[in-house]
Amino acid sequence: MSQRRVELTLTVNGQRYEAAVEPRKTLADTLREDCGLTGTHLGCEHGVCGACTVLVDDEPVRSCLMFAVQCGSQAIRTVEGLADGDRLHPIQQAFWEHHGLQCGFCTPGFLMLATSVLESRPDIGDEELREVLASNLCRCTGYQNIITSVHAARDQMRS
Amino acid sequence: MRWTGRSLRRFEDPALVRGLGRFVADVADQHRGTLHAAFVRSPVPAGEIRSIEAPPGAPVLTAESFPGIRTMCARLDRPDFVALETPVLASDAVRHPGEPVALVVAGSRAEAEDLAEQVVVDIEATRPVLDATAATDPDAPTVHAGLDMPMGNNVVLDARFATEGLEAAFEEADEIVALDIRAHRQNALPIEARGALAAHDRGTGRTTLTAANQMPHMLRTALADILDIGEAELRVVTPEVGGAFGQKMCVPREYVALVAAARLLGATIAWIEDRSENLLASWHSRDHSYLLRGAFNRSGMLLGLDADIVCNIGAYSNYPVTFGVEPLMAMAELPGPYRLSQYRVRSRAVTTNMCPIAPYRGVSRPVLTLAMERLMDTAARRLDLDPVEIRRANLVSEFPYSMPTGLPVDPGSYVETLDAAVEALDLEGFRRRQQQAAAEGRYLGVGFSVFGERTGYGTPAFAARAMEITPGYETVQLEMNPSGDVTARIGASPHGQGLATALSQLLADELGVEPRQVAVVHGDTDTTPYGWGTFASRSMVIAGGAAKLAAERLAAQLREIAAHHLEASPDDIRLEDGSAVVAGTSVGVTLPEIARIAHHSSHLLPAPMEPGLSVSATYDPGGTFSNACHAAVVEVDPDTGHVRLERFVVIADAGLEVNPMIVEGQIHGGVTQGIANALYEELVTDDDGNLLTASLMDFLPPTVCEVPLIEVTHVQTITDASITGAKGVGEGGAIGAPAAVLNAISDALSPLGIEVDEMPATPSRVRELIRRAQSTTTGGPT
Numbered sequence: 001m002s003q004r005r006v007e008l009t010l011t012v013n014g015q016r017y018e019a020a021v022e023p024r025k026t027l028a029d030t031l032r033e034d035c036g037l038t039g040t041h042l043g044c045e046h047g048v049c050g051a052c053t054v055l056v057d058d059e060p061v062r063s064c065l066m067f068a069v070q071c072g073s074q075a076i077r078t079v080e081g082l083a084d085g086d087r088l089h090p091i092q093q094a095f096w097e098h099h100g101l102q103c104g105f106c107t108p109g110f111l112m113l114a115t116s117v118l119e120s121r122p123d124i125g126d127e128e129l130r131e132v133l134a135s136n137l138c139r140c141t142g143y144q145n146i147i148t149s150v151h152a153a154r155d156q157m158r159s
Numbered sequence: 160m161r162w163t164g165r166s167l168r169r170f171e172d173p174a175l176v177r178g179l180g181r182f183v184a185d186v187a188d189q190h191r192g193t194l195h196a197a198f199v200r201s202p203v204p205a206g207e208i209r210s211i212e213a214p215p216g217a218p219v220l221t222a223e224s225f226p227g228i229r230t231m232c233a234r235l236d237r238p239d240f241v242a243l244e245t246p247v248l249a250s251d252a253v254r255h256p257g258e259p260v261a262l263v264v265a266g267s268r269a270e271a272e273d274l275a276e277q278v279v280v281d282i283e284a285t286r287p288v289l290d291a292t293a294a295t296d297p298d299a300p301t302v303h304a305g306l307d308m309p310m311g312n313n314v315v316l317d318a319r320f321a322t323e324g325l326e327a328a329f330e331e332a333d334e335i336v337a338l339d340i341r342a343h344r345q346n347a348l349p350i351e352a353r354g355a356l357a358a359h360d361r362g363t364g365r366t367t368l369t370a371a372n373q374m375p376h377m378l379r380t381a382l383a384d385i386l387d388i389g390e391a392e393l394r395v396v397t398p399e400v401g402g403a404f405g406q407k408m409c410v411p412r413e414y415v416a417l418v419a420a421a422r423l424l425g426a427t428i429a430w431i432e433d434r435s436e437n438l439l440a441s442w443h444s445r446d447h448s449y450l451l452r453g454a455f456n457r458s459g460m461l462l463g464l465d466a467d468i469v470c471n472i473g474a475y476s477n478y479p480v481t482f483g484v485e486p487l488m489a490m491a492e493l494p495g496p497y498r499l500s501q502y503r504v505r506s507r508a509v510t511t512n513m514c515p516i517a518p519y520r521g522v523s524r525p526v527l528t529l530a531m532e533r534l535m536d537t538a539a540r541r542l543d544l545d546p547v548e549i550r551r552a553n554l555v556s557e558f559p560y561s562m563p564t565g566l567p568v569d570p571g572s573y574v575e576t577l578d579a580a581v582e583a584l585d586l587e588g589f590r591r592r593q594q595q596a597a598a599e600g601r602y603l604g605v606g607f608s609v610f611g612e613r614t615g616y617g618t619p620a621f622a623a624r625a626m627e628i629t630p631g632y633e634t635v636q637l638e639m640n641p642s643g644d645v646t647a648r649i650g651a652s653p654h655g656q657g658l659a660t661a662l663s664q665l666l667a668d669e670l671g672v673e674p675r676q677v678a679v680v681h682g683d684t685d686t687t688p689y690g691w692g693t694f695a696s697r698s699m700v701i702a703g704g705a706a707k708l709a710a711e712r713l714a715a716q717l718r719e720i721a722a723h724h725l726e727a728s729p730d731d732i733r734l735e736d737g738s739a740v741v742a743g744t745s746v747g748v749t750l751p752e753i754a755r756i757a758h759h760s761s762h763l764l765p766a767p768m769e770p771g772l773s774v775s776a777t778y779d780p781g782g783t784f785s786n787a788c789h790a791a792v793v794e795v796d797p798d799t800g801h802v803r804l805e806r807f808v809v810i811a812d813a814g815l816e817v818n819p820m821i822v823e824g825q826i827h828g829g830v831t832q833g834i835a836n837a838l839y840e841e842l843v844t845d846d847d848g849n850l851l852t853a854s855l856m857d858f859l860p861p862t863v864c865e866v867p868l869i870e871v872t873h874v875q876t877i878t879d880a881s882i883t884g885a886k887g888v889g890e891g892g893a894i895g896a897p898a899a900v901l902n903a904i905s906d907a908l909s910p911l912g913i914e915v916d917e918m919p920a921t922p923s924r925v926r927e928l929i930r931r932a933q934s935t936t937t938g939g940p941t
Contacts, residue, residue: 024269038185039178041401043350044434048855051350079178092176096168099820102828103655104175105182105351105401134862137855139350139402140655141824142831142892143863 006069012037013081021068027061028052030068031078039079039108043137050136053109054078060116060135079108082115090156091115091149100149102140109136114150118157126151162664162674166820169660170675180399183354183371187429193356196417196430197271199261199278200440201253204287204512204848205300208251211261212279218424219278221261222250225419229385231410233478236625240483241315243303243510245475247385247415253282254302254474255514256848257440262416264428287512287848288313291448291471294511302474302510315472316483316508318490322563328463328501332454336538340449341917342526342897344471344842347444347519348860351401352437355414356429357421367394368418371401373408374692375652377479377630379684381410382418393418397682400654404832405518406442407654408694409477435853443842444519446471447489449530454501455538459549463501466493466530470523472508473515479628482508485516487624489523491564495531496573496611496786497553502563512848518694520832520893528610529918532898536606536905537914546902547581550609568611569783569880576788576810577609579872583808584790597910602795603805604907608898609788614887615700615880616782632779633698634688635705637666637713639772641758643737643751644676647709650690651702652682656889657821658698662706665817665883669710670717671734672750688775696785696887699817701778704882708776716772720753723765783878785886787811789830789895791903797911800925802838802904804867811891812874815884822888823871829892830869835861836893837900841919908932 005020012035019034028045031037031054040063043051047065054063055077082089091114094100101107110133117124117132124132129150138146174180187193199211199219213219222228230244249260260280265271288294288302294313302313310317329335355370372378375395383390400407413430421428432441447470454463468489472482486506494502539549551574558570584605593603613620618631636648647666651658663677680686690702718732721739725732725746733742740747754772756763761770792806809826816822839859843851852858877884897918904915904925911932917924 022269032185032188036189037178038181038188041182041351042184043352043401044855046434046854046856049350049434079176083177088173088176095176096172099166099169099824101172101175102657102824103349103351103400103402104172104180105349105399107175108178111176130863134864137350137860137862139348139404139832139860140828142827142829142869143866144827144869145824147863 008069008072010035010068010071010076012076013078019068023067023069025068026064027066027068027071028063031063037078037080041105041108043106049106050113051106051109053112053136055112055116058116058119060113077112079111082111091118091153094149094153094156098149098152099145100141106136106138110138110146114153118154122154122158160668162667163817165664165818167660167664167674167818169657170663171657171659182351182399182401183356183369184431186369186398187356187431190427192427194264194266194426194428195268195271196262196264196420196428197268197275198259198413199263199275199280201249201256201258201260201282203253203282203284204256204289206253206282206284208249208253208260209281209283214274214277217274217277218264219261220420222246222248224423227387228419229387231385231412231478233476233481234627235481235483236627239310239317241306241308243315243476245412247412255512256850257436257514259412259416262420264420264424268431289511289513289844289848291469291509291511294509302512313510314507315510316486318486318506319504320490320564321503322501325463325465325501325503329454332462333457334455334538334541336453336455336534336541338451338530338533338537338916340451340526340530340533342445342447342529343919344446345444345519345836345840346438346441346842346858347404347406349402349404349406352432352434353407353411353441354431355417356427357417358427359421359425361425365392365394366418366422367396368414369396369398370414371407372397373403373652373654373694375682375684376650376689377692378410381478382415385415386419395684397652403654404520405694409442409480409517434855438842438853438858439850440514442477442517443473443514444516445526446516447485447523447526449526451530451534453534453538455542457542459538459542459544459552461497461499461553464494464499466504468504468506470508471511471513473511473513475515477515477517480518481626482516483624484518485523489527491566492524492613493527493531494562495528496555496609497531498555499563520829521890524612524890524894525833525836525897528608528894529898529901532608532902533916536902540909546607547577547586550577550607554609569878570876571611571784571786572812572874572876573609573786576786576812576874577607579810580607580788580790580808583810583870583872584792589792602797602907604793604795604903604905606791606899606902606906607788608895608902610895611784611786612696612887612891612894613782613784614696615780617701617779620782630691632777633690633701633705634775634777635702635709636688636775637709639713639754641754643754644678645670645672646678646680647706648680648687649702650688651698652692653698654693656693656698656825657818658693658702661699661817661821662703665703666706666710669707670714672737696889699885700783700881700883700887701780703817703885704778704780705776707883708778709774712774712776713772716774717750717753719765719768720756721748724748724756778882780881783880783886785813785888785891787891787895789899791899793900793903793907795904795907795925797929800922800929802920802925804834807867807869809869809871810874811871811888812876813888814881814886815875815877816873817885819873825888826871826892827869829890830896831861831866833893833896834866834900837897837918837920839919841921
């Protein structure tokens with residue numbers, strides 16, 4: 001049943017968005033419908049596939065499992081905020097150069113997950129990185145070139 | 160060739176990595192005023208609908224809301240085929256769990272789902288039949304009561320083929336190997352589930368369906384036929400599509416209902432499937448069983464093959480390819496790349512109260528390859544032969560070869576890829592390591608899988624299945640703009656394969672332009688020529704072939720204009736680096752100059768040439784076979800039944816590789832789905848038909864941790880079966896991998912006498928086999 005709406009202000013990619021949403025509305029739906037940021041995709045809506053991964057205060061979260069009303073003051077980052085104008089972020093560039101995507105649907109989630117881990121742990125080893133990347137599902141690439149891409153971005157971001 | 164053969168970065172990617180790709184849900188969410196639909200679905204597998212009660216005033220649409228709507232029914236013109244009609248919304252009976260009964264329209268998806276929950280569908284549940292073999296029992300419930308079933312209860316296709324000397328081959332045999340192969344029910348599982356947005360324009364009377372789909376033109380025709388409206392009133396757009404693997408090929412009932420609702424209400428309505436709906440009632444796949452008997456002589460030669468194939472096709476037919484694709488492909492292609500003269504097969508489709516089946520990457524070939532490759536390994540063990548040697552002895556090595564069913568096999572590298580896999584693995588070294596491991600009580604195994612992947616087949620191949628709707632050809636329209644850039648409009652409908660990039664490479668070489676100057680337009684029935692879309696590993700072969708033919712025509716026209724302009728012979732003109740030059744000289748004219756003449760100074764064209772630079776070509780080939788050898792190395796934990804993949808080697812021959820990076824990506828993805836099919840993914844239903852794996856907590860696609868490094872080596876056998884030299888590659892990974900994995904597990908567990916013939920080989924199945932083997936040898940349970 002539809003519920004009373006709550007007014008809130010979200011800070012996404014450094015921009016402020018005013019929205020009035022039902023308390024039950026997920027962060028993912030709010031980003032997509034109220035902020036117009038449709039780069040965050042929904043693959044399962046029950047927190048397994050990770051396609052909807054965004055960063056909340058630089059931590060990766062499943063935006064399908066978080067309510068918008070839970071993130072009033074935190075800084076949210078989505079795939080739309082990665083590039084600097086026309087200049088791609090190293091992780092985006094690496095996915096492009098190493099064929100880290102095919103259909104591209106799961107890609108925003110992987111990019112945000114990888115960005116988070118490479119920012120917080122620039123020296124992370126291959127095995128641990130693999131475990132982190134196991135958070136998300138991809139159906140096209142068999143993960144081979146996702147690993148190659150994230151390794152390349154790690155090297156690029158260290159230098 | 161300047162561009163063909165290069166791993167060019169994809170033009171598709173910059174938008175996708177920036178989150179600017181527009182998938183159907185993105186289009187819906189960006190459109191203001193979109194209404195949202197939710198479907199009310201049957202909670203039971205079988206029953207009679209007594210009533211449908213909606214909350215007062217709720218916008219609930221049922222079959223009664225659409226009186227003019229027809230049923231969906233695709234047919235095969237064969238005497239052994241029973242056509243099944245699918246209502247768009249169920250009105251009298253429900254025949255599978257999740258069958259759509261009504262749709263609810265509201266301002267948001269959440270509100271639509273709330274309302275859908277309040278719709279009460281009173282169904283008198285009846286006894287379902289879920290298993291295909293059980294369904295053929297005369298006493299089993301009949302899924303489509305009242306339909307004449309002359310071939311047996313619920314049997315909707317019963318196809319047979321036999322050569323004359325089959326019995327003699329079995330009498331002559333030194334060893335007869337019998338197998339019972341089972342491939343359980345699975346789901347193609349694109350990460351983007353299905354979805355569509357129907358927008359009715361009351362001004363023009365036209366409806367645009369934006370949909371996650373692989374066959375936009377076919378979908379438009381189907382909508383016009385089923386809704387009985389003019390095809391000109393419809394436009395189908397396929398925006399970015401988030402993976403499909405066959406699941407977005409056939410026409411969904413939901414899309415038809417959505418278009419009908421949008422026209423009825425004069426509205427824009429979205430339906431975005433959720434994951435549970437997708438697992439329950441999108442399209443399922445596999446669910447085949449093969450009873451197989453192979454007759455071998457002492458040296459391992461396959462003398463005869465006898466197969467009884469049963470495909471559980473669920474409650475209805477898909478549209479347009481029909482359920483016949485499963486048993487008929489299995490029957491036609493079972494012998495694979497092994498020389499065989501005596502073959503008998505019976506292949507049935509059986510309807511049950513399960514979700515309908517539609518093609519999934521490889522369709523029947525992952526299972527038929529599993530069947531043949533398990534046969535080879537089992538025969539080798541019985542005859543004390545090496546699994547590599549028995550394959551070498553039987554593999555086709557002289558071409559052209561014709562399968563016993565008459566299917567022609569063009570040149571490939573079956574023996575060569577096997578030999579290369581043996582070398583890549585260091586098989587001798589592995590066998591030593593395996594023995595050492597055995598001494599430590601560890602179970603290591605290696606498995607091979609050699610197969611051909613029939614690809615790029617056009618109308619003749621589909622016509623052989625007697626399909627009323629016969630797919631096959633592709634058309635490419637090519638236009639050089641006044642600036643010298645090129646627009647290619649194609650009927651194929653790529654959704655992640657990078658076809659736009661690969662076609663631009665091919666066209667760039669033909670026309671002497673840069674790939675970035677080629678815009679490939681696809682996925683819009685208003686702007687592209689009629690075609691069959693992207694499925695069956697066909698696009699590079701068929702759309703690529705049509706692109707090459709169109710480019711040859713355009714190049715001829717460019718050469719003729721240049722020759723006229725330069726007072727030379729067209730035969731002496733070469734198109735290169737953006738110019739038309741007289742061979743061996745520096746005399747030339749740029750392509751933009753020619754294009755300006757053709758468009759803006761057409762009075763200067765050689766008579767009787769028409770203004771403009773626009774050509775079209777169609778390609779409709781008979782088909783080709785790409786091939787590969789897969790080899791898996793596994794370690795099985797006997798205590799848990801867990802299988803760890805240590806290595807996975809692929810020697811792949813896809814003919815000419817236009818973009819090797821893309822080819823390798825297709826192999827990676829296909830192999831991973833094959834591994835998933837072999838080990839993890841299964842739709843499990845209880846005895847009442849309830850799906851127990853309705854979320855990704857229970858249906859288990861692999862993560863990066865389950866997939867080993869996939870070591871790919873490329874071989875390129877070029878044949879004249881494809882005018883570009885390219886053979887298809889989209890499905891091969893998924894076709895070969897299950898057999899390699901199950902052979903490797905069987906090799907690992909051979910000290911226990913275990914053969915694994917059922918996929919997925921989940922830990923519980925492997926444990927059960929070990930338990931049984933140990934209780935047989937020790938006389939007690941472990």
